[in-house]
Amino acid sequence: MFISGLSLTDFRSHKKTQLQADAGLVILTGENGVGKTNILEAISLLSPGRGFRGSQLSDLIRREGEGGFAISAKLHPLAVSGVVDPVTIGIGLTPKASSRQVRVNGVATSANSLSEWLAILWLTPAMDRLFLEGASVRRRFLDRLTLTIFPSHARHYTRYEAAMRQRNKLLAEEKGYDPLWLDGLEQMMAEQAANIIFFRQQLVQQLSEQINQQEDSPFAKADLFLDDGIEITEPLGGASADQQPDIMPYLQNIWQKSRSRDAAIGRTLQGPHRADLKVAHHAKSMPADQTSTGEQKALLLGLILAQVNLITEKNGQPPVLLLDEVAAHLDPSRREILFEILRSKGGQVWMSGTESSLFDKAGSSACRFHLDKEQILTDF
Ligand SMILES: Nc1ncnc2c1ncn2[C@@H]1O[C@H](COP(=O)(O)OP(=O)(O)O)[C@@H](O)[C@H]1O
Ligand SMILES: [Mg+2]
Known part of the structure; x- marks a missing residue:
């Protein structure tokens, strides 16, 4: 499966952010602090556990919001998977609730069952110290x-x-x-x-x-x-x-x-x-x-x-792969090889970086989004 649509509501800095993506490379660019990592973190929360920052649920709620948050993703089968129907998975916290709710196609389920739908892996700057x-x-x-x-x-x-x-x-x-x-x-x-x-x-x-x-x-x-x-x-x-x-x-x-x-x-x-x-x-x-x-x-x-x-x-x-700020740390030739390797694997890879020039060699089929300070997403 890959994420064909993602919707964040009152999640960290995102009041309402929605985007549509294809399989393959998905690139998020924008200045420091505009909310790129927050988007990747939201995806990481669609698997068992506390996401790649390991945060408490209360930290995920947008501070100026109503006291809850929601993350929802539409999953589309990859051509190789043999599955046909898209699936909607989501997690959320309603105001005053103490535990998160997990839903698959609208039906409540356990967080552990999320990994049956989506395998998610990530590499983040915090893991440099692993x-x-x-x-x-x-x-x-x-x-x-x-x-x-x-x-x-x-x-x-x-x-x-x-x-x-x-x-x-x-x-x-x-x-x-x-x-x-x-x-x-x-x-x-x-x-x-x-x-x-x-x-x-x-x-x-x-x-x-x-x-x-x-x-x-x-x-x-x-x-x-x-x-x-x-x-x-x-x-x-x-x-x-x-x-x-x-x-x-x-x-x-x-x-x-x-x-x-x-x-x-x-x-x-x-x-x-x-x-x-x-x-x-x-x-x-x-x-x-x-x-x-x-x-x-x-x-x-x-x-x-x-x-x-x-x-x-x-x-x-x-799997769906999340690479937060990985491209910036590679020399141009290794970066190009990485893009090539990632494309050849056929899955969906979300990548973030401050400069769009880092992704010049990512290929014409990549989905590219730029996030500005007002959290407006534009594809380019
Ligand atoms: N719960 C929250 N409510 C509102 N803003 C938040 C919350 N958590 C984090 N932020 C803000 O999100 C921003 C960081 O977003 P991040 O995705 O890490 O940026 P980057 O684009 O550099 O990866 C910071 O400005 C931070 O203050
Ligand atoms: Mg970041």
Whole structure:
């Protein structure tokens, strides 16, 4: 699917912004602060999670507005998808409501089900620090990649976290905890964790294969290592998480043995919520965080492009890709190669930049929008 129409109402700086786009490259230009990133962020919110800025819902509401916001997108099938009917998906927050509403063709549904309609990937300036930040940032990155291939990953993670929160609460009870109740919670955690670990391992393995196939990429090649967050000596085999007879009792045993320690520190110390994705620069055999800023950017771009290939192979169609301010950081020849690669993948790619000249070589079929200070969009 690709986004053929987008409508934002009272979303951040946008009072009412509507646009129509085609598959292929979609380019947003305009001065700093006119609201380009806000448009891309709105698209990123059409997937499970809190969008690429990770913001609270209240931050998304236009400050001068009525107290709610809405994002709606019309999705059109790509020629290769085999699907025929367009779909309308949307999220919104009505004034005074505390949680967002998600709708598909007007029918309320869960945020996690959005990934069944649209696989969305992004690269933003904030991700420049991905390799320098703590593990939680890379874990979120890993989970985003994982759920574009395994949509149920998001549901397992939500359930795992809910059970873990209950375990932490129970361990903190002053009059002592009920071991039977804890057994049940740890069993629930283990069921979800088996899936989470399995899907992440699959993703890292498949993405690594994809990276190794990219012989002539102009962007750097990455070596990926998954730290599961819990000592798992053998990678999970089998075709699904259910085919792991040993992993669940193993996980339960770890949590059972660590109850008094976890109670003392007030949280669960081991588990997939502590995982990390370690990345190395292949050609330099060097951890990514020790390479130069430019090399880290090239690594990330290479990773994202490999993931686009993986999604295309697994889902039968490419994802929607959001590249915020990416073009400005590439030299002209790499920029041209990037446009060429993106066009050849056949999906929809949203790109932003301050100068329209950055996109001179983006091709005549690109949709181009200029946003001015009054948030008026013109195509050119
Ligand atoms: N909730 C909000 N209400 C009104 N304006 C907002 C809100 N959140 C952000 N903004 C404004 O949006 C603008 C930034 O838009 P952004 O999309 O990041 O710009 P750019 O075009 O540089 O990418 C800023 O001027 C900021 O003040
Ligand atoms: Mg911006």
